Amino acid sequence: MFSTEFLDIPPLTEAAGTVRLPGSKSISNRVLLLAALASGTTTVHDLLDSDDTRVMLTALAQLGCRIEQGDGTLRITGLGGKLSTPQAKLFMGNAGTAMRPLTAALSLLGGDFELSGVPRMHERPIGDLVDALTQLGCHIDYLGNPGYPPLRIHPVTLQSLHLDAPIRVRGDVSSQFLTALLMALPLASYRDITIDVVGELISKPYIEITLNLLARFGIHVRREGWQRFTIPAGSQYQSPGEIHVEADASSASYFIALGAIASEGLRIEGVGAESIQGDIRFVEAAAQMGARIQSGPNWLQVSRGAWPLKAITLDCNHIPDAAMTLAVMALYADGPTTLTNIASWRVKETDRIDAMANELAKLGAKVEAGPDFIRVFPLPADGWRAASIKTYDDHRVAMCFSLAAFNPASIPVRVLDPHCVAKTFPDYFETLFSVVKPLSVPVICIDGPTASGKGTLAVEVAHELGYHYLDSGALYRVTGLAMRRAGLDADPAHETQIADLARTLPLRFDAGKAMLAGEDVTDAIRSEAAGMDASRVSALPAVRAALTELQISFRRLPGLVADGRDMGTVIFPDAPLKVFLTASAAQRAERRHKQLISKGISTTLDSLRSDLEARDLRDSSRSVAPLKPAEDARRLDNSTLSIEQSVDQVLNWWQQAQPFQAAPTKASP
Numbered sequence: 126m127f128s129t130e131f132l133d134i135p136p137l138t139e140a141a142g143t144v145r146l147p148g149s150k151s152i153s154n155r156v157l158l159l160a161a162l163a164s165g166t167t168t169v170h171d172l173l174d175s176d177d178t179r180v181m182l183t184a185l186a187q188l189g190c191r192i193e194q195g196d197g198t199l200r201i202t203g204l205g206g207k208l209s210t211p212q213a214k215l216f217m218g219n220a221g222t223a224m225r226p227l228t229a230a231l232s233l234l235g236g237d238f239e240l241s242g243v244p245r246m247h248e249r250p251i252g253d254l255v256d257a258l259t260q261l262g263c264h265i266d267y268l269g270n271p272g273y274p275p276l277r278i279h280p281v282t283l284q285s286l287h288l289d290a291p292i293r294v295r296g297d298v299s300s301q302f303l304t305a306l307l308m309a310l311p312l313a314s315y316r317d318i319t320i321d322v323v324g325e326l327i328s329k330p331y332i333e334i335t336l337n338l339l340a341r342f343g344i345h346v347r348r349e350g351w352q353r354f355t356i357p358a359g360s361q362y363q364s365p366g367e368i369h370v371e372a373d374a375s376s377a378s379y380f381i382a383l384g385a386i387a388s389e390g391l392r393i394e395g396v397g398a399e400s401i402q403g404d405i406r407f408v409e410a411a412a413q414m415g416a417r418i419q420s421g422p423n424w425l426q427v428s429r430g431a432w433p434l435k436a437i438t439l440d441c442n443h444i445p446d447a448a449m450t451l452a453v454m455a456l457y458a459d460g461p462t463t464l465t466n467i468a469s470w471r472v473k474e475t476d477r478i479d480a481m482a483n484e485l486a487k488l489g490a491k492v493e494a495g496p497d498f499i500r501v502f503p504l505p506a507d508g509w510r511a512a513s514i515k516t517y518d519d520h521r522v523a524m525c526f527s528l529a530a531f532n533p534a535s536i537p538v539r540v541l542d543p544h545c546v547a548k549t550f551p552d553y554f555e556t557l558f559s560v561v562k563p564l565s566v567p568v569i570c571i572d573g574p575t576a577s578g579k580g581t582l583a584v585e586v587a588h589e590l591g592y593h594y595l596d597s598g599a600l601y602r603v604t605g606l607a608m609r610r611a612g613l614d615a616d617p618a619h620e621t622q623i624a625d626l627a628r629t630l631p632l633r634f635d636a637g638k639a640m641l642a643g644e645d646v647t648d649a650i651r652s653e654a655a656g657m658d659a660s661r662v663s664a665l666p667a668v669r670a671a672l673t674e675l676q677i678s679f680r681r682l683p684g685l686v687a688d689g690r691d692m693g694t695v696i697f698p699d700a701p702l703k704v705f706l707t708a709s710a711a712q713r714a715e716r717r718h719k720q721l722i723s724k725g726i727s728t729t730l731d732s733l734r735s736d737l738e739a740r741d742l743r744d745s746s747r748s749v750a751p752l753k754p755a756e757d758a759r760r761l762d763n764s765t766l767s768i769e770q771s772v773d774q775v776l777n778w779w780q781q782a783q784p785f786q787a788a789p790t791k792a793s794p
């Protein structure tokens with residue numbers, strides 16, 4: 126997951142391969158709640174692990190459910206309709222699928238609860254649900270604005286509820302109110318319970334998910350159209366024992382769009398023609414726009430058909446979440462695309478009609494919007510502008526705007542606060558990057574002499590940008606270590622053997638650790654002797670050649686920060702930013718001295734300094750790739766700079782090389 130302030134997506138050209146998507150949010154949170162209300166244990170396979178499911182799980186654990194993580198499964202032991210904890214303060218984040226259904230269930234379970242969420246959750250309506258529950262005899266107070274969370278739920282007894290008349294609930298703001306009642310009312314079904322929907326029900330396919338899962342838990346709701354629903358007397362939740370969560374069809378929309386825009390064949394696994402999720406009907410919309418789609422029970426295969434895409438006008442009430450993806454696809458269409466009947470967009474993670482209109486306009490598009498529609502005009506190749514896309518803490522805004530990186534103007538796209546995808550798809554960008562081909566992957570090279578602080582600087586810069594990190598020095602150090610262990614010496618007579626070793630090094634970097642054939646060699650390669658060996662093996666041309674390919678393979682999306690001695694001159698000569706980092710020998714000796722002392726290794730400043738100078742001389746005078754700044758490198762002497770100042774300087778240089786206006790600061794996101 127990217128927790129950076131922003132993520133720059135380089136211009137992308139095509140997509141190919143296979144993605145396996147995480148579990149459906151809507152199914153996951155329903156299954157968790159139903160399993161919690163049932164008695165017995167339910168083993169859930171392929172549950173989504175994201176912010177929305179975590180708030181649900183935390184709440185259920187607080188209420189006394191036993192939750193055990195297994196290998197790819199989660200076992201949840203239900204309450205059997207009885208609370209073991211009658212009082213709790215529960216935090217719902219921004220998960221509508223937790224807030225609304227738990228409000229209904231807890232109102233009937235007879236405890237004393239406070240339910241709150243993030244500030245935006247406190248702006249998302251819940252009044253229609255509270256009204257329905259109040260009619261029934263439940264006792265709920267608003268702790269902030271009437272009609273909105275946070276809520277206080279007071280205990281009532283099931284016998285005191287008024288179940289004789291139909292319960293009336295409005296269906297035109299969110300279908301989650303009806304879902305919440307349908308999932309909770311079996312708790313009180315000592316007689317038939319009827320729910321009448323007032324107003325036109327929106328987002329109907331989500332009710333089908335609810336009914337489908339209720340049936341799997343033994344509750345068979347009768348319905349008359351979308352107007353009247355009856356929970357039969359004597360209904361009891363029965364755990365199905367095992368249940369599988371299909372992949373998220375709304376999450377699939379970004380990859381279906383990806384296939385339509387840029388692929389000769391992209392396979393999506395985990396969700397397909399037999400999905401119980403309404404958002405699977407996004408495939409029809411994408412096909413109308415020109416995508417070629419084949420499907421099987423739980424897979425989809427998508428490729429580009431018509432190009433440019435075909436503009437459409439579509440009532441999107443049945444696919445409110447996936448429809449946002451169409452608004453970005455519309456940029457690649459042959460005319461204006463109009464999405465109608467989407468008033469609910471205004472009360473979701475953000476006002477999505479405004480958000481989409483604002484951000485599409487930043488890319489250069491003409492957009493028209495009204496209370497319940499959006500019209501997006503396509504962008505000609507010369508109309509695209511570089512934009513920092515604000516995401517409003519809305520996962521879908523972040524995910525669908527990544528598709529703008531296929532623009533024909535080859536402009537990168539900056540997505541602010543990419544972390545918001547954690548709501549439903551924490552690894553969205555990693556998954557995207559695994560199947561797309563960029564025009565080029567940006568690299569920042571940081572070269573410099575030993576102990577100049579380039580490792581610390583490079584790690585920090587990589588961290589700020591969400592880029593990969595290559596410690597090329599470590600490759601040489603590990604080669605030196607492997608050489609010693611093989612009983613070889615760093616002399617030309619052993620050059621071929623050492624190069625062979627280097628070529629097949631079983632090395633990986635894992636959370637800052639260097640692992641050689643599974644052994645943590647991080648400390649072993651940091652000794653002064655290992656440094657000397659590294660310097661010696663690095664002077665052998667065959668070894669350098671063997672390691673070149675390995676180093677180049679680190680150049681992966683979204684970008685790379687590489688530190689070493691010849692990153693800018695030899696390995697990545699086309700890097701858009703090269704920094705040559707220096708510090709006086711006295712300064713470097715002092716830093717290294719402190720480092721060694723802190724590790725309990727005793728040494729003297731003088732000996733360190735003369736070692737450093739000897740090493741500088743050897744590194745800068747070797748015949749192959751000597752240590753010298755690339756011609757186009759920026760020099761940074763950090764003798765008197767703090768680490769933060771050096772990092773800021775490099776990030777400023779990087780920002781200057783970008784087409785975006787200015788990097789956001791932590792103070793003003």
Ligand SMILES: O=C(O)C1=C[C@@H](OP(=O)(O)O)[C@@H](O)[C@H](O)C1
Nearest residue numbers: 151222299300301328331445469
């Ligand atoms: O019940 C559900 O799982 C959902 C219902 C929909 O909300 P509305 O009914 O408010 O449109 C949808 O947007 C949301 O992401 C999930």
Ligand SMILES: C=C(OP(=O)(O)O)C(=O)O
Nearest residue numbers: 219220221222446473474
């Ligand atoms: C509207 C959404 O979420 P929620 O379940 O919080 O309503 C969404 O995921 O797009």
